[in-house]
Amino acid sequence: MVTAVLVFRGRMLDRWELLTVVVVVALLLARQYVALRDNSRLAGELATRESELRHQAFHDGLTGLANRALFLDRLQHALALHARDLRPVAVVFLDLDDFKVVNDTLGHAVGDELLVRVAERLTGAVRTGDTVARLGGDEFAVLLEDGGDPMPIAAKVSASLVPPFTLRGDVVDVHASIGICELDAEDAPLAADELLARSDTAMYSAKRSGKDRIVAYSPGMSLAELQDGVLREALRLAIADRVVRLHYQPIVELETGRVSGLEALARWRHDGVDIPPDVFIPLAERSGFMTVLTADLLAAACTRLAGWTRGRTEPLSVHVNVAPSQLIAPGFVDTVAELVRAHRLPAGGLVLEITESGIFADLDAARRTVTELRGLGVGVSLDDFGVGYSSLAQLNAMPLDSVKIDRSFLAAVDTDRRQATFLHAVLRLAEEIGLPVVAEGVERPAQLTLLRALGCRHAQGYLLGRPVDAAEVPALLAGIAVPV
Numbered sequence: 001m002v003t004a005v006l007v008f009r010g011r012m013l014d015r016w017e018l019l020t021v022v023v024v025v026a027l028l029l030a031r032q033y034v035a036l037r038d039n040s041r042l043a044g045e046l047a048t049r050e051s052e053l054r055h056q057a058f059h060d061g062l063t064g065l066a067n068r069a070l071f072l073d074r075l076q077h078a079l080a081l082h083a084r085d086l087r088p089v090a091v092v093f094l095d096l097d098d099f100k101v102v103n104d105t106l107g108h109a110v111g112d113e114l115l116v117r118v119a120e121r122l123t124g125a126v127r128t129g130d131t132v133a134r135l136g137g138d139e140f141a142v143l144l145e146d147g148g149d150p151m152p153i154a155a156k157v158s159a160s161l162v163p164p165f166t167l168r169g170d171v172v173d174v175h176a177s178i179g180i181c182e183l184d185a186e187d188a189p190l191a192a193d194e195l196l197a198r199s200d201t202a203m204y205s206a207k208r209s210g211k212d213r214i215v216a217y218s219p220g221m222s223l224a225e226l227q228d229g230v231l232r233e234a235l236r237l238a239i240a241d242r243v244v245r246l247h248y249q250p251i252v253e254l255e256t257g258r259v260s261g262l263e264a265l266a267r268w269r270h271d272g273v274d275i276p277p278d279v280f281i282p283l284a285e286r287s288g289f290m291t292v293l294t295a296d297l298l299a300a301a302c303t304r305l306a307g308w309t310r311g312r313t314e315p316l317s318v319h320v321n322v323a324p325s326q327l328i329a330p331g332f333v334d335t336v337a338e339l340v341r342a343h344r345l346p347a348g349g350l351v352l353e354i355t356e357s358g359i360f361a362d363l364d365a366a367r368r369t370v371t372e373l374r375g376l377g378v379g380v381s382l383d384d385f386g387v388g389y390s391s392l393a394q395l396n397a398m399p400l401d402s403v404k405i406d407r408s409f410l411a412a413v414d415t416d417r418r419q420a421t422f423l424h425a426v427l428r429l430a431e432e433i434g435l436p437v438v439a440e441g442v443e444r445p446a447q448l449t450l451l452r453a454l455g456c457r458h459a460q461g462y463l464l465g466r467p468v469d470a471a472e473v474p475a476l477l478a479g480i481a482v483p484v
Contacts, residue, residue, distance in 0.1 A: 060134040062112060063119035071133035071141060075192040078145045079183075086185035090150040092142040092157060093199035094176040097211040099138040100288075102172060104330055105365065110167050117165055118174065125160035126153060141199070150180050154214045175212035179203030182216070204228070208282060232287050234270050235280055239293050244268045244280075246300055247467035250476060251319070251438055251460045254452055259477050261317040261351065263460065264301045265467050266293075285323055294326045295335055302350060304470050306343040308477065316477070319351040319381060327354055328365040333372045340376050347377035351401065355383050363398075370399055381438070385430070403430055407441025407461075414446035424454050431455075 058070035066074070078089040096118065103111040115138065122132050122140060130153070131143040142157065144150050158178055165172045179202025181195055190198075202217040209215065238244050244266055251261035268275045284290050298320055305318040326332055340350065352373060354366075370380045385403035409423050430437045439451050442461030451459055468476060 060119075063116050063134050065119050065123070065140075066131055066133040068133065068135045071131060071135065071143060072192050072196070074131050074145075075143055075195065078143060079189060079192055079195065081145075082183055082185075083189040087145070088147045088182065088184050089195075090144040090180060090182035091195055091199040092144065092150055092154045092178060092180050093196070093203045094140050094142075094154075094157065094178040095203055095207070096138040097175045097177055097207075098325060101325055101328065105328060106167065106170055106172070110170065113167050114165060114172060114174070117167070118161065121160040122157060125156045141196070150182050151214065151216070154178050154180055158212075158214060177203050177206035177211050178214040179206055180214065180216045204286075207286060228283060231270070231275070231280065231283055235268070235283055235287070236289060238268055238270065239284070239289055239296065242296060244293060244297070245469075246297060246304075247469055248304075248318070248473050248476075249460055249467040250465035251317075251458055252464045253458055254448070254456065258314065259465075260315070260458060261319055262473065263319040263353070263467075264297065264321070266297060266321075267467075281323070285325065290323050290326055291329060294322060298336065298339060302339045302343045302345060304473070305345060305349055308473060309346060309349060315346070315348065317349055317351045317379065319353050321353045321383065324355060327369055333369060333376075336373060336378055337376050340378060345377070348379050348401070349377075351379035351381050353381045353383040353404065367398055374399055374401070382435075385426070385437075400435060402436040402438060404438045404440050405430075405456075410439060410441045410447050410451075410461075414444060414450055420450060420454075427454055427456060 058067060058073075059065065060067045075089075075091070078087070081087045082089050099111065099114075102114055115134070118140070119132070119134060122142070126132055126142055127144075127146065129146045131145075133141050133143070135141055142153070144153060158176060161174045161176055165174055179199045181199035181202060183190060183195065198217045198221075201221045202215045205221050206213040206215040235244075245268075246264045247267050248262040248264055250259045251263060252258070253260045266277050266281065268277075268280050284293050301318050301320045305316070308318075309316050336350075336352075339345070373380055379401040380399070382398075382400050382403040384406040405423070405426060409419070409426060411419075413420050413423050427437060437456055437458065439456050439459040440461060442448055442451065442459045442463045444463065447461075448459070448463060465476065
């Protein structure tokens with residue numbers, strides 16, 4: 001039998017002392033094992049947390065897509081390969097059209113759900129190697145590094161949004177304005193921020209062109225965007241200072257020559273230059289100024305209308321244009337109701353003009369709003385009637401008071417027999433569904449003669465009277481005569 005012997009300080013340990021040493025060593029080893037195991041678990045937890053933090057730093061918290069930081073990092077890498085190896089690179093930049101309306105009408109929770117669903121569709125529409133990112137708000141971008149024409153990919157992205165979204169029982173149609181900027185092999189290198197800015201510029205060009213469009217960047221777009229940036233702050237100050245004013249153009253009853261109404265037209269003069277409404281009104285819409293601007297202009301028009309109708313025996317209406325986004329905005333009807341009450345406006349005195357896009361973007365919501373407005377004694381007129389001719393079948397379900405025939409139907413009506421026949425058909429259609437008509441854009445006596453022959457009862461245009469300042473309206477009401 002072999003006996004284990006351990007010498008400690010010149011003395012042999014007996015078996016019990018030896019057992020004690022073994023136990024102590026075992027305990028030390030066990031403690032070290034536990035410490036190593038805990039350190040390994042802690043290291044794993046730290047690695048997991050670090051990975052989570054890294055993911056959060058480079059991904060959008062709502063949709064899980066790449067965020068702006070990761071997108072720019074990958075774009076910089078792609079541009080480095082473009083500069084070194086002449087690899088093509090492109091950015092597809094998209095912004096959801098009228099997303100604010102979803103938030104305002106259905107709530108931010110539904111808006112967030114929509115963004116998540118949009119992200120899923122975008123991811124499914126692109127190629128495996130493409131990077132989809134949410135840059136903020138309702139702005140998304142796609143980085144294309146593997147070559148190919150970006151236009152078909154942008155078209156596929158746009159098409160992916162066409163099927164309506166069902167969100168908590170509500171059906172929502174979504175469209176996007178899309179801008180593209182592409183660098184081919186022969187193009188000079190660009191910084192990542194510049195390429196992204198150019199695609200953003202193209203996207204805003206798509207917005208200005210009517211939304212739900214795809215536009216490729218061209219150098220001439222930069223000037224328009226620069227002007228946009230300069231005018232935005234000036235317009236904000238002009239609205240705050242109530243510098244945007246109304247001029248009034250007469251609407252004439254053709255049989256008597258009497259002014260039956262006035263269209264209120266917004267005018268803005270900046271640095272001695274008249275800025276066209278088709279420039280500053282869309283700018284106000286894009287910049288989020290329309291709610292304040294609409295409220296101010298409505299208040300001004302109602303104040304003038306109350307003064308002009310006081311003591312007047314003949315009826316008079318003032319027509320005010322309302323942007324599609326404002327028609328179904330929360331609180332809009334309440335604002336109008338307060339103005340009608342405060343100014344004691346006669347029924348039919350205030351008429352709101354809306355476009356077909358304002359009606360058919362959300363037909364049910366528009367119908368509810370129009371019904372509520374008519375309940376207040378406020379008239380509702382469809383502006384630019386006939387431009388959306390394919391949707392006229394739905395007009396019978398909308399409780400409108402009148403329609404305005406777009407000026408394009410009168411442009412050559414006195415020289416083009418076919419256009420005259422078409423105008424006659426439009427007038428007949430409006431008459432059959434019980435909608436009074438106002439013809440816009442009357443500029444020549446021959447146009448006026450033909451309108452009378454076709455039975456059109458009301459018209460406006462430079463021949464009948466140009467827009468004038470409010471101070472000139474009383475004289476206008478007293479002295480206008482229709483040319484023979």
